[in-house]
Amino acid sequence: MSEVLACIDGSTTASAVCDYAVWASQRLQTSLTLLHVLDKTQYPQRSDLSGIIGLGTREHLLEELASVDQQHSKRALEQSHLILETAQARAIQAGISAPLMRQRHGSLVESLAAFEESIRLLVIGRHSATNDNVSEHVGSQLENVIRTVQRPALITCGDFLAPQSYLFAYDGSFTARKALQMVASSPLLQGLHCHLLMVGSDRTACDALLNEAAQVINTSAGEVTIAWREADVEPSIRTYQLQHKVDLLVMGAYGHSRIRQLLLGSTTSQLIASSICPLLILR
Structure with missing residues (x-):
């Protein structure tokens, strides 16, 4: 176990998660990794469109639908990369020399399980009813993460305040x-x-x-x-x-x-x- 792993999404909790992860990384004197998960239920990589052929759909329409699906996935990847880049810049400005960025497809719990052996502390945000709904899967799966991942977890809420x-x-x-x-x-x-x-x-x-x-x-x-x-x-x-x-x-x-x-x-x-x-x- 050697890293602080921060779950970064596109919601208003992302800044606090990043800041608390930076604080923890500096206190623990360990590396910082920023993780963004593209949930497979929200960002499908490829839709199975073969079923509509039987309804008389023309081949060119099938191709158009496939193209729209690919564009959607591409935009999701670009958005994910931008979210990670923004968090990385914030961490560097706060004094972290080389924060890593990781991008994963799948569920949040599955993704965290893949990194569990290297996690020293997990940092994740708590969503409230007033938060925006961007990447809300991080908040909705919070309890499942706490029950499943066998590592200490820091759950953030509100703005960052260095604990005294x-x-x-x-x-x-x-x-x-x-x-x-x-x-x-x-x-x-x-x-x-x-x-x-x-x-x-x-x-x-x-x-x-x-x-x-x-x-x-x-x-x-x-x-x-x-x-x-x-x-x-x-x-x-x-x-x-x-x-x-x-x-x-x-x-x-x-x-x-x-x-x-x-x-x-x-x-x-x-x-x-x-x-x-x-x-x-x-x-």
Whole structure:
């Protein structure tokens, strides 16, 4: 695993994805690759027009239809290249010396699977209802990407803001401790203010676990704040984000608590949609 891979499309999220990918690449001191996927359902490379011959279609009309199909594919390729070139120029201006450009045909998940072994961090944008519909397949497949690709993923929302703090949703499980150790050993969030938040009914037990977690992350974080909440997980996280103006939410993709149910159950999309800041999902 050696690269930050940014999923770039033609929507309004592309700039933030590029900027967060640049930030991550510089923090991790690793290469940056910009990926644009031409979805095969939106940009067919060749249509099967042979079926209409039986309806008495003339040969020249069949040729015209084939030509239109080819022109459509050509325009899609040109648009894809322009999107990548624009993102590449933005990354270079931000200080990345040689960002790579990759263009793929197929579904987003299939394309990411092809690069999975080399991905250190995946950066992808979250689309909202107010976003334009250009290349909306990136947004619509977001949950599928998170469930399928076995690499850490940074999900962007809104404009780029270099993170100064992050909220780690902690549940005391083995996987949560492992995720916290990943954060502590990585340069990505080193020196930032870490907020450790735990949701549970037993405050005494939660405080004990939070203090243990604080010792783990204290060597990496610039400052550590621990917090306990008794309410439901999702509203507790959202309220804490708002109150403390947290720049980034960090969560493990697997666990054995209500947080696990929240991430892997039917409310996954709600969590992604409700967050007011980018999310870093750890595997």
